Amino acid sequence: MSEPKPSVLFVCVHNAGRSQMAAAFLTHLSEGRVEVRSAGSAPADAVNPAAVQAMAETGIDISAETPKVLTVEAVRASDVVITMGCGDTCPVLPGKTYLDWDLDDPAGQGVEAVRPIRDEIERRIRALLATLLP
Numbered sequence: 001m002s003e004p005k006p007s008v009l010f011v012c013v014h015n016a017g018r019s020q021m022a023a024a025f026l027t028h029l030s031e032g033r034v035e036v037r038s039a040g041s042a043p044a045d046a047v048n049p050a051a052v053q054a055m056a057e058t059g060i061d062i063s064a065e066t067p068k069v070l071t072v073e074a075v076r077a078s079d080v081v082i083t084m085g086c087g088d089t090c091p092v093l094p095g096k097t098y099l100d101w102d103l104d105d106p107a108g109q110g111v112e113a114v115r116p117i118r119d120e121i122e123r124r125i126r127a128l129l130a131t132l133l134p
Contacts, residue, residue, distance in 0.1 A: 006132045007035035009078035011090055015040025015067035017048040017106040018084040021118055024055055024062045025125040033133055039074050041090070043067035051106055054114040058122070080132070 008026060010019035015038055023038035030036070044067045055062045072091045075081055080097045083090050085105060092098065101124060106114040 005033060005035045006080070007037070007078045008080045008082065008128070008132070009074055010036075010038040010082050010084065011040065011070055012084040012105075013040050013042050014044035014048075014107065015070075016044035016046065017051040017114070018101075018103050018117065018121065020047050020062050020065050020067075021051055021055055022082065022084070022101075022121050022125060024060045024065070025122050026129065028060050029125060029129055030133065034129070035078075037074050037078060039068045039070035041070050043069050048106055048114075050109055050111045050114040051118070053111045054106075054118045057115075058118070080128075082128075 010022040012019040019038040019040065023036045026034055027036045047062055047065050047067065052063050070090065072093075075091050075093055075096065078096065080099065081090065082099045082101055084101050084103050103120060104117050106117050
């Protein structure tokens with residue numbers, strides 16, 4: 001019998017930049033070994049075009065992603081909840097691991113400003129992956 005896959009939920013207010021990039025990196029780098037979700041407390045209408053462009057430069061296409069609303073069910077279904085500046089809008093449930101990644105907001109920024117945010121997210125995802133998958 002195989003172990004259940006670890007699950008991670010990335011949350012930022014608009015679910016249009018940081019959380020989308022983080023979810024895409026974790027999905028890509030875990031090669032399906034981690035269940036990945038992302039959501040926002042006030043989702044935007046679309047994913048940030050600069051985030052789409054910055055991720056395309058790494059070979060990851062997030063152009064088809066859509067911002068999703070944060071639900072208690074999504075938190076309940078996740079082992080690790082990583083917030084990216086949404087503060088107290090995230091439901092806190094017992095038995096979950098909560099991390100807050102203080103990252104610059106790419107909203108309204110050009111791709112030049114988004115690249116360093118993307119690279120920092122990738123660095124953190126690689127470190128997270130090392131803790132999730134022994």
